[in-house]
Amino acid sequence: MATMVYAGAGMWRGGKRTGVFRVSAEGGQPEQLTNGLPDPCSVHTIVVNPHDPAIVYIGTHDGLYVSHDRGQHWMRPDFPDHVQIWSILVHPAAPRTILAGASPVAVYRSDDGGERWRLIAKPTIEERVQMGFPCRVMRLAIDAKRPDDVFAAIEVNGVIRSRDGGATWSDCSKGLIAFSQSDKYKSRIGSATDAEGMLDEHAVAVSQADPGAVWLANRMGLFRSADGGDTWQDVEVSRYSKLTYARDIRPAPNDPTTLYAALSVHSTGPTGSLARSRDLGKSWERIDHGVEAKGTMMYLALDARDPNQVWGVTRPGQVIGTSDGGKSWREMRLPEGCGDCYTVACG
Helix, strand or coil: CCCEEEEEECCCCCCCECEEEEEECCCCCCEEECCCCCCCCCEEEEEECCCCCCCEEEEECCEEEEECCCCCCCECCECCCCCEEEEEEECCCCCCCEEEEEECCEEEEECCCCCECEEEECCCCCCCCCCCCCCEEEEEEEECCEEEEEEEEEECCEEEEECCCCCCCEECCHHHHHHCCCHHHCCCCCCCCCCHHHHCEEEEECCCCCCCCEEEEECCEEEEECCCCCCCEECCHHHCCCCCEEEEEEEECCEEEEEEEEEECCCCCCCEEEEEECCCCCCCEECCCCCCCCCCEEEEEECCCCCCCEEEEECCCEEEEECCCCCCCEEEECCCCECCCCEEEEC
16 A cells, blocks of 8 residues: 655635645645535644554644545534644553543543543643643643553643553742753743743654653754653754754654654754654754755654655745655655645655
């Protein structure tokens, strides 16, 4: 079964054409998938089920939708609320269990593969940053070796942790805020606090090759916690990349010692990149060569079945990828009018 690449377009900063688009990894023109979706459909996240690539989940401004035929048809499952969904996670140790993160901050759970959902928590932590939009759960991560340990990246309010599968949550941001005492880590764009940048979280990840550790991508770079979020260290990706604004970090599904990251200048910057570490973050190299990312690299996707597939999407709608592990790269453009492309997936 050939790998398909999916990308989503939103409408936050004036995107005129929204929705989810699909194209073969082998090439071609992106096709918009609309059957069963609302119009407009601002897409925030796309996830291909790692156990069955025919099943695709998307999070939108109007909740969660699922397809069982690679996007040809969509349905809204039995979901309790009309909320924005920004993150979806298939449980690595229990594939019938799926979590979804929302805005305003909330976490939902399905235990039947995504047919029926229930609200399991509305985490309450101190609101330290006042932005022009409600906080949102941008990414969820679960430690497969500790399946009750769940981590969530909040844009913009830090990192939270659950030790009971998502029912209750605690704050893991104290160590991140401490960084902002140094000028190097101070950043404010839409609030009155210099800690805004360190609390502007975009992605969390865990690797089976790094027990108990949590990886974080945020406005100020890449960070690692060796103790499940209690304390944090700067990975100092700036030693290897001039681009340090981090939107994504993921372990390779076939090799947990390999990490991938999406790095850029800032949220609406002129360029971006995809980087890889083969030694659990000790060193990094840029891997997207031969194409030029003309915008912030917002998201990256790895194929659970094919380790040679690595894809990224820029905010203006440029899809960049490799099907041979980085030996060669190509780009595809979403149709004119697409913008605020937050997500890409493949499988």
